[in-house]
Structures are given as C-alpha cells and as structure tokens.
Amino acid sequence: MNLMKKITVGFLSGVLLLTGYSALGGQEMTNLPVGGALAVQSLKPYWHVFIAYAIVLVAVLGWVISMGRRLSALETRLGDSAEHQ
Amino acid sequence: MSVSGLRKGGVTLTALGLIGLVVIYWLSFFWVSTEIRQGIVQRIFYVHVPAAWTTGLAFGIAALTSAMYLWLRDERLDRAAVSAAEGGMVFGAIMLTTGPLWGKIAWGTYWTWEPRLTLTLLLWFIFLGYFMVRSATDNPEKGKRFAAVVAIVGALDIPFIHLSVIWFRSLHPAPVVIKPEGPSLPGDMLTLLLASFAVFTVLFFGLFLLRYALETVRVELDARAREVAA
Secondary structure, three states: OHHHHHHHHHHHHHHHHHHHHHHHHHHHHHHOOHHHHHHHHHHHHHHHHHHHHHHHHHHHHHHHHHHHHHHHHHHHHHHHHHHHO | OOHHHHHHHHHHHHHHHHHHHHHHHHHHHHOOOOEOOOEHHHHHHHHHHHHHHHHHHHHHHHHHHHHHHHHHOOHHHHHHHHHHHHHHHHHHHHHHHHHHHHHHHHOOOOOOOOHHHHHHHHHHHHHHHHHHHHHHOOOHHHHHHHHHHHHHHHHOHHHHHHHHHHHOOOOOOOOOOOOOOOOOOOHHHHHHHHHHHHHHHHHHHHHHHHHHHHHHHHHHHHHHHHHHHO
C-alpha cells in the first residue's frame, strides 16, 4: 500500500505542477513581447519531449528500486523467521 | 517456478527492456522522420501510445486472472492479478502524464474532459480503488475477492476507451494502427512504434515477474507468521 500512496502522491503532484505551470505560463505569455513569446514557443516542444521521456525512465526505475527494496526487506524478515524456528 | 527463477527471469527481461528503451529514445531522436504538422512534440507518441497499450494489457491481465481467481481460488492467480494491476498503475501514470505534455503543444491545453481522457482517468482511479479495497478489509481473503470484482468491473472500461474516439466527438485522433483497413502511418514511424510496443511489453513482463516474486515471498512470510502465532 505504501507504493500505491507514493504513486498517487507523485501523480497528483505532477498534475498540480502541470496545472500551475500552465496558469503561470499563460500569464507570462501575455506580458512578453511578441519576439520573446515566439522564442519560448519554439523551444517548448523540446522540453515537453524531454520531460515525457524522463517521466518514463523515472517511473520504471522508481518501480524497480521500490520492488528491490521491498523484496530485500521481506527476505531479511523471512531469514529472521527461519532462524527463530 | 521458484522465487529465484522468477527474479532471474524478471531481472533479465527488465534489463533487456531498459536497453531497448534507450535504443527507442535514440531512434526517436536520430532516425525517425519528423511529423510535418506537429513537429518534434509528436515524438511523445513513441512512449505515450506504448504506455497506453501496456496499461490496457496489464489491467486486462489483472481482470482475467481475477476472474480465474474467483472461479478456481488459486492463490497464484491473485498474486498475478495484484502484480499486473500494480504494473497497470505505473504505466497508466506514464500515459496520463506524457499525454498532457503532448496535448499542451498539439491542442493548446494540458487537459480537457473529452471521452477518452475521462474514461482513462476513470480506469486509473478504479484500479486505485482495487488496492484500497484489498487493504480495507480485516479478512484478507474477503479483500482479495472484493478487489477481484473491482478489477473485472474496471477492465470493462478498456474497450470503451478504444472505441470512444469513434463513438463520440473527441480531440484524440481516430486509431492509426488498429483499424480494419490496416495502419496508416508512414513506414519508419510504424516500425518505431511497433518496436516501442515490443520494448514496453518486455519491460512490463520483466517487472511483472519481479513483482510476482515479491508477492510470493510476502505470502510465504505471512504463512510462517500465522504458523508461529498458532
């Protein structure tokens, strides 16, 4: 259940960050001169691709690390219970 | 299969999947052609769509093994269901976060309550409920049975997600691969997409085996604890 809590908190934090960025980004764009706005827009897609690709790696590696830690903790407990028996 | 065998198989497949993912990233940036209308951001397609496929596959396996668990009451089926459901949650989170990043550039918004997005978010939350139901009851056996029903109900949403773009007005494009007249993608894009499907599938099964091994050890430990208590 701990993992599910972490996934949920991570997912909801991501949604909040994206929503906040969207709102702030919209305000910035209206105040920028046209040239600046175009420059921001032209680089934006690259950042979105890099972030999307990074999310895949972070999620997969995060799950691997989480399972490795849970498995080693359980095996330690299993070893302890075998010793007690 | 023994726990060590499951771990070996899981580690091998996961390592292959991660290597494959790096190759997919390289091909996506340096080999495949750029889509003329959307530009660079269309490259999110090569992780977003395979993540969606893997999510459907994982939740489908969770529902199938849950149904078989209700019928046969074999503990291994419940372990497979919970392992697949956890995979579905991870790949579902990938799908639900990479999609809005693409949508912001392509549609001008991170999120809109159109049918496919809404049904997909609903599916993710149904399976979040699956884990909550599992741990909410005092009797673990009862929790497993209730969760199995939730998994089956949740998986009924999957065909609606696929067909929602055909049945309803939607911002999502119509299917470009799975359709009666065959795929309509250019050759290099289709090749990379299929390779990415394969990589995500291998990665999922590797992680699934590791999660199944984890669940097996946990069940064994619980059984020993019960023996000691008795």
